[in-house]
Structure formats: C-alpha cells, structure tokens
Amino acid sequence: MAAEKSDVLHGTLDLMILKTLDTLGPLHGYAIARRIEQISADELAINQGTLYPALLKLHQRGWIATKWAASSTGRRVKIYSITRRGQKQLRAEEIDWHRAAGILSRFFKLSKELP
Amino acid sequence: MRPFLARLVALFRRRRLDADLSDEIAAHLELAIADHVARGKSPEEARRLAMRAFGGVLQTEEAYRDRQGFPLLESMWQDVRYMARTVRRSPAVPAIAVLTLALGIGATTSIYSVVETLLIRPLPFPDADRLVAVFATSPTAPRDTTSFLDFSDWQRHTRTLAHIAAYRSDRFNITGGGTPEPVRGLRTTHELFTVLGVSPAIGRTFDREEQHAATPVALIGHGLWARRYGSDPQILGTTILVNEVSHLVIGVLPPGFEFPPYVPTDLIVPVPERPSRSTGYIRGIARLSPGTGLAVAQQELDAIARRLEDAFPSSNKGRGVSLVALQELAAEQVRVALLVLLAAAFLVLLIGCANVGNLVLARGIARQRELAVRRALGAGRRRLVRQLLTESIALALVAAALGSVLAFWGSAFLSRSLAQRFPLPDIAFSWTLLLVASALALVSGLLSGLPPALMVWRSGLNDALKQDGRSQSAGIRERRLGNLLIVGETALTVVLLIGAGLLVKSFVRLQQVDVGVNTRQALTANLVLSKRYQDHERRELFVRQLLESVAEVPGLQDVAVHTDPPFLGGGSRETFTVEGLDDPQPDHGHAAGFDVVSGRFFHAMGMPITRGRDFEAQDTATSPAVAIVNETMARRMWPGADPIGKRMRLYYDKDRQHWLSIVGVVRDVRYRGRLMDPIPQVFVPSQQNPYKALPYAQAPALALVVRTGSKPADMIAAVQAAVWTADKDQPVWNLQPMDQVLWEAAAAPRIYMALLGTFAAIALVIATAGIYGLSACAVVRRRQELGIRLALGATPRQIIALVLRHGMLLNLAGAVAGLAGSLALAKVISGFLFGITATDAPTFLAVLLLFAAVAFVATYLPARRAAAIDPGLAFRND
Numbered sequence: 001m002a003a004e005k006s007d008v009l010h011g012t013l014d015l016m017i018l019k020t021l022d023t024l025g026p027l028h029g030y031a032i033a034r035r036i037e038q039i040s041a042d043e044l045a046i047n048q049g050t051l052y053p054a055l056l057k058l059h060q061r062g063w064i065a066t067k068w069a070a071s072s073t074g075r076r077v078k079i080y081s082i083t084r085r086g087q088k089q090l091r092a093e094e095i096d097w098h099r100a101a102g103i104l105s106r107f108f109k110l111s112k113e114l115p
Numbered sequence: 116m117r118p119f120l121a122r123l124v125a126l127f128r129r130r131r132l133d134a135d136l137s138d139e140i141a142a143h144l145e146l147a148i149a150d151h152v153a154r155g156k157s158p159e160e161a162r163r164l165a166m167r168a169f170g171g172v173l174q175t176e177e178a179y180r181d182r183q184g185f186p187l188l189e190s191m192w193q194d195v196r197y198m199a200r201t202v203r204r205s206p207a208v209p210a211i212a213v214l215t216l217a218l219g220i221g222a223t224t225s226i227y228s229v230v231e232t233l234l235i236r237p238l239p240f241p242d243a244d245r246l247v248a249v250f251a252t253s254p255t256a257p258r259d260t261t262s263f264l265d266f267s268d269w270q271r272h273t274r275t276l277a278h279i280a281a282y283r284s285d286r287f288n289i290t291g292g293g294t295p296e297p298v299r300g301l302r303t304t305h306e307l308f309t310v311l312g313v314s315p316a317i318g319r320t321f322d323r324e325e326q327h328a329a330t331p332v333a334l335i336g337h338g339l340w341a342r343r344y345g346s347d348p349q350i351l352g353t354t355i356l357v358n359e360v361s362h363l364v365i366g367v368l369p370p371g372f373e374f375p376p377y378v379p380t381d382l383i384v385p386v387p388e389r390p391s392r393s394t395g396y397i398r399g400i401a402r403l404s405p406g407t408g409l410a411v412a413q414q415e416l417d418a419i420a421r422r423l424e425d426a427f428p429s430s431n432k433g434r435g436v437s438l439v440a441l442q443e444l445a446a447e448q449v450r451v452a453l454l455v456l457l458a459a460a461f462l463v464l465l466i467g468c469a470n471v472g473n474l475v476l477a478r479g480i481a482r483q484r485e486l487a488v489r490r491a492l493g494a495g496r497r498r499l500v501r502q503l504l505t506e507s508i509a510l511a512l513v514a515a516a517l518g519s520v521l522a523f524w525g526s527a528f529l530s531r532s533l534a535q536r537f538p539l540p541d542i543a544f545s546w547t548l549l550l551v552a553s554a555l556a557l558v559s560g561l562l563s564g565l566p567p568a569l570m571v572w573r574s575g576l577n578d579a580l581k582q583d584g585r586s587q588s589a590g591i592r593e594r595r596l597g598n599l600l601i602v603g604e605t606a607l608t609v610v611l612l613i614g615a616g617l618l619v620k621s622f623v624r625l626q627q628v629d630v631g632v633n634t635r636q637a638l639t640a641n642l643v644l645s646k647r648y649q650d651h652e653r654r655e656l657f658v659r660q661l662l663e664s665v666a667e668v669p670g671l672q673d674v675a676v677h678t679d680p681p682f683l684g685g686g687s688r689e690t691f692t693v694e695g696l697d698d699p700q701p702d703h704g705h706a707a708g709f710d711v712v713s714g715r716f717f718h719a720m721g722m723p724i725t726r727g728r729d730f731e732a733q734d735t736a737t738s739p740a741v742a743i744v745n746e747t748m749a750r751r752m753w754p755g756a757d758p759i760g761k762r763m764r765l766y767y768d769k770d771r772q773h774w775l776s777i778v779g780v781v782r783d784v785r786y787r788g789r790l791m792d793p794i795p796q797v798f799v800p801s802q803q804n805p806y807k808a809l810p811y812a813q814a815p816a817l818a819l820v821v822r823t824g825s826k827p828a829d830m831i832a833a834v835q836a837a838v839w840t841a842d843k844d845q846p847v848w849n850l851q852p853m854d855q856v857l858w859e860a861a862a863a864p865r866i867y868m869a870l871l872g873t874f875a876a877i878a879l880v881i882a883t884a885g886i887y888g889l890s891a892c893a894v895v896r897r898r899q900e901l902g903i904r905l906a907l908g909a910t911p912r913q914i915i916a917l918v919l920r921h922g923m924l925l926n927l928a929g930a931v932a933g934l935a936g937s938l939a940l941a942k943v944i945s946g947f948l949f950g951i952t953a954t955d956a957p958t959f960l961a962v963l964l965l966f967a968a969v970a971f972v973a974t975y976l977p978a979r980r981a982a983a984i985d986p987g988l989a990f991r992n993d
Contacts, residue, residue: 029139030146033168047170048143052136053178060118060182073149077142078135 013046013054015097018082018090021064026081028071029055055080063089125183136179140172190498194505208888209510212471215881216514216556219467221521222460222874224551228526229533230453231547233446238376241312242402246441247409249279249399249416254433260395262430263388265423269399269436272419275412279401280306284375286643287382289343290844291356297643297846298339300382301374307383310402311374318351318366326385330354333362336381337370357384359645359844374400376445392430400441413438449533452867455943459614459874462607464555466878468562469604470885471514473597475507508557515556532866601889602929608875608882609933609966614944615875616958617951618868624950625864631784631793632681633721634857638821638834640850641680651804657842658713658801658817664841665821668833673822675716676801679708680818681786682853682860690766691797693752694774705763707748707795708786711804717743717781719820727759727779730800740803742775746783748795763797775799788860790949820853827852867947879966883973890922891977902986911982918981922974930966934959 013036020035021027027035032055033048058064063086071077082090125132144165151161169175202209237243249269251261261269266281273279282303289296301307308320321332333355335344344350354361362384374380386397403412416436424431446453486499648654658676665674689709696705717729725746734741742763749758762774775797783793819838823830831850838847849856858865894901901914909917941953951958 028142028146030143033143034150047175048147048168049140049170049172049175050178052139052175053182056179056182057118060121071142071146075142075145076138077146078139 013050014058015090015093017051017054017058017080018063018086018093021080021082022087022090026079028077028079030077032080058086061089062086122184129184132183133180136176140169140175144169190501191505194502195509197502198506198509208474211884211888212474212510213514213517215467215470215884216464216511217517217521218877218881219460219464220515220518220555221525222877223457223464223555224518224522225525225529226453226457226460226870227551228522228547229529230457233449233453238442238445239371239373243442244440245403246311247276247401247403247412247438248441248444249276249401250437250439251395252435252437258437258439259434260398262392262394263386263397264390264392265431265434266397266399268423269416269419272422273401273412273415275404275407275415276401277404278306278310279399280304280310281386281397281399282307282374283386283397284378286848287357287384288359288643288645288844288846289339289355289357289382290359290645290846293343294839295844295846296339296343297848298336298381299379300336300384301380302384302386304386307374307400310400312402313369313372315366316369317348318364320366321385326388328363328385331357331360331362331384332365333357334366334368334383335364336368336372336379338379339381340367357382359647376441392427401438409438409440451946452863455947456867456870456874459611459871462611463874463878463881466604466607466611466881466885469600469607470881470888471507471510472562473600473604473885474888475503475510504561508561511556511561518556529870532862532869597889597892598925601885601925602932604882604885605926605929605966605970606932606936608878609930609962610936610940611871611875611878612962612966613933613937613959614940615868615872616962617944617948617953617955618864618871620955620958621948621951622861622864622868625789625861628785628789628950630682630789630857631722631782632853634853636823636825636827637719637721637853638819638823638827638830638850639680639853639856640819640821640834640838641848642676642817642819642838642845643848644817645844655802661819661838661841662713665819665834665837668821668830668837670824670830671821671834672824673715673719673820675713675719675820676817677710677712677716677798677820678817679710679786681784682788682856689797691763692766694762694764696752705752705766705795707744707797710796710798711801712798713801716798716820719822720784721822722781722784724779724781726757727777729779734800734803736802738803740773740775741778741800743779743781743798744777745781745793745796745798747793748797749780751795788857790861790864819847819850827854864947864949879969883969886922886926886970887973887976889925890918890974891980893921894918894977894981897981898984901981902984905982905984906986914982914984915975915978918978919971919974922978923970926967926970926974930963930970934963 016036016039017032020032020039024031024035029051030048033051036046036051055064059066059080063083064080065083067079067081068076069079144162147165147168148158148161151164152158156164166172238246240246249261250258251265253259260283261281263281266279269276270279280303282301285300285302287298287300289298305321305323305326308314314320315334316337318334320334321328325332335350335355340346340350350364351366352364354363356362368380368383372380389396401412403409413436416438420431420435424434490496490499644654644657648657662674662676665671688706691705691707693705712730714730714732717724724743726749727743730741730743744752744758752758752763753761758777758780761777763777764772764774781796781798784796785791785793786796787794819834821827821830821834835847835850838845897918901917904914904917905911937959938954945953
C-alpha cells in the first residue's frame with residue numbers, strides 16, 4: 001500500500017509548509033500536518049514526525065516565526081507563522097516550481113509526439 | 116550563516132529546547148488522538164492510529180536534535196568525555212602514550228627547526244641562492260685564499276659571474292673615546308655591496324677610487340653604531356680610529372648584517388691591493404649571472420685558471436678555482452651532524468608512534484567485547500571507528516601541545532649549545548614548527564589508531580560477540596601486528612643506544628686524552644697589537660711592559676706571551692730545513708708548528724722540559740740562535756738520536772744562515788685540541804724572533820698565558836686592568852680560563868653526545884614502557900589459560916618462564932635486528948668518533964646487556980603477576 005503513495009519530492013515539504021502557513025495563517029504543528037494530508041488527499045507517504053525537523057530548519061533560516069499559545073482546548077501549543085522573508089522565499093520558489101514544471105510537461109508532450 | 120548562529124545559540128539552551136520539543140510532540144499526539152476519538156474510534160485505537168501517523172517519536176527527536184546542534188562535534192565531544200573518564204580510571208597507559216609521543220614530537224621538531232634555519236631558509240640576502248663563494252685551490256688546500264692579481268684576472272675575464280668581490284675577514288681595534296674595543300669586520304673591494312645586494316642603513320658605500328683614498332673610508336656595523344656611538348647620525352663624515360689610523364665614516368651597515376653568514380660584522384674597510392700573485396690573502400664572493408648555473412660558472416673559471424697557470428707558471432702552477440654555493444658553505448660544518456640528529460630524533464618519534472600504536476592496539480583488543488556489545492545495541496560501525504580514531508587523535512593532540520612546549524625549550528637549548536661552536540643564526544620558535552608538530556601528531560595519531568579501528572570494521576557482529584576469553588581466534592592478526600611493533604621498537608631503540616654508546620665512549624676517550632699542559636689554573640687571552648708595535652723594538656718594549664704589569668697582579672705565578680695560541684684549531688706553521696737531513700720533497704721541507712715565546716712560557720703553560728734546558732737570559736738577540744722542539748719533532752727528525760745540539764733553519768730564510776741550535780725538548784702538547792695527535796712543534800725565544808719585520812700591514816697577534824694559583828676566573832678583571840696599565844688602547848680578546856678554551860674546543864662532540872644520549876635514553880624509556888605494556892597485556896589476555904595451567908599443576912616458576920619466554924623472544928628478535936641496523940649504519944657515525952671504531956665490540960656488548968637487563972625486568976614484573984593468578988578467579992573472568 002505504501003508503495004503506491006508517492007514519496008515526498010526532495011525539498012517540497014518545505015514549500016508545502018510555507019504555502020500552508022501563507023494561505024491559512026498561523027497554525028500549530030498538527031494542523032499543518034493535517035492540512036498537508038488533506039490537500040494531498042492522503043497520497044503522500046510521510047510520517048507526521050518528519051514535519052518537526054523541517055519546521056526547525058525553516059525557523060533557523062528565518063522563514064517562519066514561532067510562539068507559544070494556548071489551543072482551543074487550553075493545551076499549550078507552539079504556533080508557527082510565515083515571516084516576510086518566508087513569503088519572499090515562497091514567491092521565488094513558486095516561480096521556480098512553475099517554470100520547472102512547465103519545462104518538464106513540455107518535455108512529456110514532446111516525447112509523445114515523436115516516435 | 117544564520118542557521119549556524121541558530122545552532123550555536125541552541126547549544127546553550129539545550130535542556131530548555133529538549134523540553135519544548137517533548138512538549139510539542141505530546142501536544143501533537145493529544146490533538147491527533149482527540150481527532151480520532153471525535154471520529155468515533157475507541158481511545159486505544161485512536162492512540163494507535165495517532166502514533167502510527169506520527170512515526171517514531173525517538174527518531175523524530177534524534178533528527179530534530181541533529182538539526183538543532185552540531186551532531187558530528189557532539190559525538191566527538193561525547194567520545195572525548197568518555198575517553199577522559201576511562202583515562203581517569205586507568206591513567207598509566209594513556210599517560211605513557213602521550214608522553215612518548217610528546218618526547219618524539221619535541222625532539223623531532225626542535226632539531227627540525229635548526230635544520231630549517233640552516234639548510235632550508237635562504238640566507239638574508241636578495242636572491243641568496245645565486246651567491247657563490249670563490250676559493251683558490253692548490254694541491255694542498257682545496258679552499259685557499261687568492262692573490263689580488265689572480266682575483267683581478269678572474270674579475271676581468273668572467274662572464275658567468277655577474278659581480279665578484281674580494282674580501283678578507285679581520286679583527287680590528289677601535290680606540291679613542293672610551294675603552295678600546297676589539298671588533299670583527301671585513302676588508303673588501305667595493306663590489307661587495309653589489310654582490311650581496313646590500314645598501315647601508317644610512318650614508319653610502321665606497322667606490323673603486325676610494326679603495327685607495329688618503330684618509331681610508333669605513334662603514335660601521337649597526338650594532339657598533341648603537342653601542343659605541345649612541346646611534347648618532349652625525350657620525351657620518353667624522354673620523355674614528357681603526358687600528359690607530361683615522362678612518363672617515365661614510366655609512367652604517369643595515370641592522371643584522373653578517374658576512375660571512377652568521378659572523379657578526381662591525382666594520383667594513385677597503386682591502387689593500389697587493390701587486391703580487393704569490394701572496395694569497397683574500398677570498399672571493401660572487402653573484403651568478405642570471406640564468407647561469409654553478410657548473411657552467413665553474414667550467415669557465417677552470418678555463419681562466421688554466422690560462423693563468425700557463426701565463427704565470429712560477430706562482431700559479433697547480434692553482435685552480437673552486438665555486439661553492441654560499442648557502443651550502445654556511446651550513447656545511449653542521450649539516451651531517453644535524454641530519455644524523457634529525458634521523459635520531461625521527462627514530463624516537465617512530466618508537467613513540469610504535470608504542471602508542473601498541474598501547475592503543477592492546478586497549479582495542481581488551482575492548483573487543485565492549486565494542487561488540489555496543490554494536491549489538493545498535494551503534495553503527497562507522498560510529499565506533501570514529502570513536503577509536505577520535506581517541507587516538509585526541510591523544511595525539513595533547514601530545515602535540517606538550518611536544519610543542521618541549522620543542523620550544525629544545526630549540527632554544529639547541530641553538531644556544533650549537534652557537535658555542537658554530538657560527539649560527541638565531542633559531543627562534545616558529546609557527547612552522549608548531550604546524551609541523553601538529554601534523555606529526557595527527558599523522559601518528561591516525562596511524563596508531565588505525566589498526567584497532569580496522570579490527571572493529573572487519574569483525575562481524577557474530578564473531579565479536581562469540582569471542583570470549585576462551586576463543587582466541589579473532590585478533591590474532593592484531594596481536595601479530597603488536598608483536599611486530601614491539602620488535603621494530605626494540606630494534607630502533609638498540610640502534611639509538613648503540614649510537615649513543617659509541618659517542619659516549621668516544622667522548623670519554625677524548626676527555627681522557629692528556630693535552631700535555633696543565634689547563635686547570637691558567638688564563639689565556641688574545642691581543643691583536645696595533646700598528647704602533649709593528650716595529651720590532653717597540654713591540655719588544657711593549658711586551659716587556661705588558662709582562663711586568665701583569666706579573667704584578669697579586670696571586671699570579673707566571674706570565675708569558677707567545678704567537679700561536681693552542682686549542683683554537685688554527686695555528687701557524689713553518690717549513691724547516693734540518694741539517695743533515697734531505698728535504699723529504701723538493702720545495703717542501705719539513706713542516707712544523709712554530710711558536711715565538713717569551714721567557715717564562717713553558718712555566719706559564721705548565722709544559723715540562725724533558726731534555727736539555729729552557730730558554731734563559733743568556734739567549735739574547737746577539738747570542739747564537741736557539742730553539743726548543745717537542746717530543747714528536749725530536750722523534751720524527753732524529754729518531755734514536757739526541758736532538759740536543761742539532762741544527763735547523765726556516766726554509767724560507769733568505770740568507771740561509773740563520774741556523775737554530777736545539778737546546779731542549781719539551782713534552783708533547785696537543786696544540787690542535789684533543790681531537791688531533793700532537794704535531795711537530797718548534798719554539799724560539801721572542802728576543803730572537805726571526806720575524807723582525809712583519810709582512811705587510813697585518814696586525815701581529817699575541818696570546819697571553821697566565822698561570823694562576825687560585826681560581827683563574829677570579830683573576831680575569833685584574834689581568835684585564837693590568838693589560839690596560841701597559842697600554843690603555845690595547846683591546847683584549849677571549850680572556851678566559853684555559854680549561855674553558857679546551858672545553859669549548861670539544862663542544863661539537865659534546866653536543867652530539869649529549870643529544871644522541873638524550874634521544875637514546877628517551878627511546879629506552881619508551882621501549883621499556885612498551886615492552887612492559889605488551890607483557891602485561893599478554894598476561895591479562897591469557898589469564899584463563901594460565902589459570903588452567905596453574906589448576907592443572909603448573910608451578911609459578913613454569914608460568915613465569917612461559918610468559919618470559921614469549922616476551923624475551925620478541926625482545927631478542929628486536930635486539931638482533933637493531934644490531935644488524937647498527938652495523939649497517941656504522942659508516943654514518945664513524946665520522947663523529949674518536950679513538951674507537953663504529954663497530955666497537957665492547958660497546959655493542961654493553962648496550963646489549965643493558966637492553967637485555969631492562970627488557971628482562973619489564974617482562975618479568977607482569978610475569979610474576981601472572982604466576983600469582985588465583986585459578987578460581989581466572990575462570991570467572993567475565
């Protein structure tokens with residue numbers, strides 16, 4: 001079953017986190033994980049645990065900020081939000097991604113046309 | 116950069132951050148469980164699903180921490196801390212390892228620093244590698260002085276030498292204003308500055324015309340300028356008295372200027388030009404033309420010399436030219452010795468490395484089980500090897516730090532002791548040295564850490580776990596390596612011990628040699644007389660005043676002057692014709708040392724007259740000329756006959772009438788120091804000095820000998836004052852106890868002996884520690900086997916014999932290899948020996964016995980412990 005799910009493309013987890021935070025605003029870790037699972041319709045084979053080292057990396061780079069807050073149930077949780085630097089990074093990566101995807105899809109089209 | 120800073124900050128908030136992470140993960144799981152429960156799962160099911168979706172909590176934490184800190188550094192730090200704990204528990208083995216490595220590193224680097232300074236670092240002149248010394252050669256002297264006319268012809272005809280200058284090292288008396296000061300300096304042609312590429316600190320140099328200026332010009336050394344003239348720039352244009360003659364100061368040499376290399380130079384004046392081809396008194400120094408090699412230049416000068424031979428056969432027959440790179444010349448006296456010492460120091464380092472390898476290896480074998488268990492518990496192979504390597508590198512770094520301190524002291528000591536004997540530059544602690552030390556330490560650390568690490572790498576998990584005290588299969592290869600290391604170590608140690616033994620014995624032999632005079636209670640000093648005393652009568656008058664003045668020093672027994680001071684290596688020789696004997700070779704006569712002495716000379720020197728009489732008052736300038744010869748002279752010239760009454764004369768005596776009658780024979784003196792056998796020697800009284808007129812402007816040299824009753828060193832000041840009473844402008848050189856002259860003359864062999872002896876002693880200590888360590892390890896390893904043997908009825912004596920046999924067999928193998936090595940190296944060391952050969956059997960035997968005794972004790976002590984094993988305990992090894 002796991003074999004049918006696609007592995008997370010290298011580096012795309014960072015992008016997904018940034019995009020999630022950019023779209024939905026500040027979230028805690030579990031919410032980010034759920035959101036990514038929902039969007040990918042459970043097709044991604046990631047452990048939710050791998051999210052945390054990735055969050056740390058983004059934080060170290062200054063792309064996201066953290067603060068402790070109380071959840072709706074009163075539990076102490078860490079809330080992540082995207083910073084301005086993070087937004088800038090996201091824009092750049094989005095453009096790159098679209099460009100790369102465009103090139104690749106043209107390739108696939110091309111190889112279909114040729115014998 | 117930013118992530119790095121974040122990691123750095125995290126280092127200091129570790130505990131807090133760890134708690135935060137746990138908290139965050141716990142919150143995550145709670146939220147997930149709540150979610151699942153909300154969707155109708157049972158609490159157990161919800162928990163299971165949440166955990167599965169999350170993945171491993173521990174792995175997450177691990178990955179998180181690795182990202183948070185510096186995982187490699189942290190694991191290394193862990194290893195170092197682990198090591199520190201084990202070291203604290205049993206400090207002996209690592210301490211020995213560090214110490215041996217530090218000694219090796221210290222010795223190697225301090226010798227290396229001298230080697231670097233002398234053999235590698237270029238001389239302090241621009242493009243120093245193009246500077247060559249130009250010597251004249253003659254059939255008897257491969258490096259002779261040359262005449263000015265020959266020099267001028269070289270200069271005129273050479274194309275391969277861009278510039279060539281002539282110089283002559285000399286000593287000068289500087290007088291006027293303050294105490295007279297003897298200084299070393301040069302007489303030179305004006306090209307010297309061009310050749311060396313040196314310009315004065317202030318002022319200017321001289322040119323061709325000024326070499327003959329009516330008022331001679333002079334450049335003074337930076338040191339002299341500061342010392343005597345208070346660095347006053349107004350000195351330029353004033354005159355100073357050099358050897359009583361006014362010289363116009365035109366420049367000050369740059370600070371640190373030394374020529375010939377490492378010989379202090381306080382004065383440079385023009386060299387006199389003597390219109391002769393037979394008077395050799397100058398040497399050449401030249402700069403090769405760009406793109407010209409030494410060999411090409413040598414060929415060209417050979418051709419020039421041949422043309423001169425053809426043109427002037429009477430003076431130039433057999434004369435050639437020899438070029439030597441200046442850099443090579445500056446270091447050649449100490450080159451071989453330094454390389455031998457460097458090799459010896461390197462041997463010590465090798466022994467140290469072998470020893471460290473052995474200890475780390477032994478510890479590695481002993482830790483096989485521990486490592487195997489750790490692997491079974493999940494430690495990666497890479498991680499364990501890294502741990503072992505970290506350990507040996509940490510060891511090596513500590514050793515390097517310690518070794519650098521030793522090297523610092525060592526190079527300072529070495530430069531001080533070598534400077535006693537050889538002209539040397541200052542050898543200072545350099546960063547290169549520190550780098551070399553660290554590099555050596557790292558390399559040796561890696562090398563010695565490698566075998567146990569490889570062992571861990573190779574051994575399968577099963578093998579290692581299966582292995583216990585009873586199965587000895589694994590590690591055999593490593594033990595063989597350990598044995599090899601011990602054999603190598605002992606072999607190298609024996610080589611060093613034999614080398615040191617030979618040098619010690621040679622030095623003892625040297626010190627036992629009787630020089631023939633009583634040097635205990637005597638002072639000597641050298642005087643370079645000023646020009647005022649060039650005249651024979653004036654000189655005699657001064658000498659008389661000098662002797663009277665010094666004789667009044669209280670507590671003094673005898674005083675005399677002579678012209679050929681002993682033990683300094685040089686000395687004047689003359690050629691004699693002996694009545695009734697054919698000259699051994701036409702044109703060559705009989706060579707002998709020649710010394711012109713004042714009345715009480717033999718008493719002052721403590722040289723007993725063995726036949727005939729001393730010089731007496733009856734021997735005056737007008738009475739028949741007399742001479743005293745030494746025993747060697749008497750034996751050579753008149754074997755079996757009484758030399759008293761025989762006659763001889765100076766070979767170059769023009770009128771061939773000045774016959775010297777021999778009136779006495781004096782005991783042999785090793786005039787050239789203990790290293791050389793006595794040579795034939797002729798003494799004549801100063802009142803009959805055949806050198807009535809001294810050749811050229813050369814300042815006459817005199818040596819003062821004072822026999823003192825009490826401690827000679829206490830009378831130095833009084834003697835100095837007495838000389839200045841006779842002439843307040845007379846500088847005094849080297850006023851010192853005669854013993855000290857002799858001691859300093861033997862400085863070179865003493866230094867070699869001391870250094871090699873130190874290395875050998877260090878090597879012996881290291882090797883002993885290694886032998887002991889190996890033996891002790893073997894006993895620990897074989898505990899069960901030995902316990903079984905004891906339980907089955909072996910006597911303690913048999914157990915000791917068993918352990919001893921194994922250890923001593925290895926030592927024997929090492930010693931034999933060492934002996935073979937020493938024989939192979941005999942040629943290298945024979946040049947440093949005196950009175951014994953490099954294969955001196957008693958020395959070899961003594962070293963073998965010493966080594967055997969030490970090795971026996973080092974093996975016996977653990978063996979005795981083996982015999983005391985309680986068989987019952989031995990079975991319960993684990």
